[in-house]
Amino acid sequence: MYYDHPYHAPLDHALIIDFVKDASKPGERVAVELSRDSAIRLIDGIQSALSVGEEAHAI
Amino acid sequence: MAYEGLLAETVFHTGYDGDQVEAYMARPMGPGPFPGVVVIHHMPGWDAATKEITRRFAHFGYIAIDPNLYTREGPGEPDDVAAVARAAGGAPDARVMGDVGGAASHIRNVPYHNGKVGVIGFCSGGRQTYLAACTLDSFDAAVDCWGGRVIATPDQLTERQPVAPIDFTADLSCPLLGLFGDDDQSPSPDDVARMVEELKKHGKTYEFHTYEGAAHGFFAVDRPGYRPVQATEAWGEVFKWFGKHLAG
Numbered sequence: 001m002y003y004d005h006p007y008h009a010p011l012d013h014a015l016i017i018d019f020v021k022d023a024s025k026p027g028e029r030v031a032v033e034l035s036r037d038s039a040i041r042l043i044d045g046i047q048s049a050l051s052v053g054e055e056a057h058a059i
Numbered sequence: 060m061a062y063e064g065l066l067a068e069t070v071f072h073t074g075y076d077g078d079q080v081e082a083y084m085a086r087p088m089g090p091g092p093f094p095g096v097v098v099i100h101h102m103p104g105w106d107a108a109t110k111e112i113t114r115r116f117a118h119f120g121y122i123a124i125d126p127n128l129y130t131r132e133g134p135g136e137p138d139d140v141a142a143v144a145r146a147a148g149g150a151p152d153a154r155v156m157g158d159v160g161g162a163a164s165h166i167r168n169v170p171y172h173n174g175k176v177g178v179i180g181f182c183s184g185g186r187q188t189y190l191a192a193c194t195l196d197s198f199d200a201a202v203d204c205w206g207g208r209v210i211a212t213p214d215q216l217t218e219r220q221p222v223a224p225i226d227f228t229a230d231l232s233c234p235l236l237g238l239f240g241d242d243d244q245s246p247s248p249d250d251v252a253r254m255v256e257e258l259k260k261h262g263k264t265y266e267f268h269t270y271e272g273a274a275h276g277f278f279a280v281d282r283p284g285y286r287p288v289q290a291t292e293a294w295g296e297v298f299k300w301f302g303k304h305l306a307g
Contacts, residue, residue: 002145004102004103004145005101005102005103005182005276005282006103007103007104007106007137007138007141008138010281010282010283011282011283012274012275012276012279012282012283012284016142018142018146020142020146023143023146024143025143026132026133026134026135026136026139026140026142026143027135027136027139029139029142031138031139031142
């Protein structure tokens with residue numbers, strides 16, 4: 001995960017998240033490139049989902 | 060002079076440790092002789108934008124070669140290969156210098172070359188350009204486009220990038236043009252001022268231009284940071300610089 005120049009998104013900088021199966025194999029990757037605002041919304045969304053899920057399942 | 064007819068193709072040249080490195084090469088159609096330019100891509104890799112820049116040099120009468128500095132991390136799509144290189148900490152400086160020097164030698168060996176080779180790089184490639192101009196004797200002129208971390212703090216040095224390029228300034232072996240944006244933070248205006256100080260101290264030939272209202276990467280036509288007026292002016296400086304120092 002890094003914040004730098006994206007490859008595809010038309011942004012100067014983006015948060016890039018690589019989901020990799022094997023980091024040494026270029027084809028085994030799913031990537032997302034997010035603007036800073038989208039990245040922050042994703043963080044908030046994850047925290048909210050975790051919090052709701054923990055409450056629902058009494059974890 | 061502009062050339063409407065170009066030849067652009069993938070080639071292989073010898074690089075670091077004798078490895079075969081893939082490269083995108085473009086040249087004007089015609090007998091030449093033409094000057095050469097090595098184009099160093101940025102951190103996102105061997106992408107379409109850098110190849111377009113390579114063709115731009117050919118259009119204006121240069122043999123241009125853009126080595127894929129992530130050849131060893133491939134094969135694969137350039138974005139995936141760049142992700143592997145980035146995860147590993149970027150391309151090691153020693154390997155990059157071997158590849159960039161090899162690309163320059165490849166140009167020097169073609170029969171339509173005029174004997175002069177320049178180097179230009181963008182972002183991390185700007186840093187590598189500074190390093191190449193200081194540590195290789197392959198070049199007759201260099202252009203650093205907003206290279207970050209030419210000046211590095213000790214915690215920014217790694218096994219792969221062990222020395223800050225500015226520490227090699229005494230060895231700079233060709234004229235250096237620097238293009239920067241005054242809204243950039245990598246390098247910041249203070250970093251650029253420190254580079255100037257170092258170049259002056261060692262009596263080097265250099266020319267730096269910092270553009271108002273421009274930040275990092277203002278040549279990139281597909282990003283919001285594109286600044287057409289500043290970019291057009293700065294491209295003019297690139298061709299003036301190479302025109303002056305790479306004439307046969």
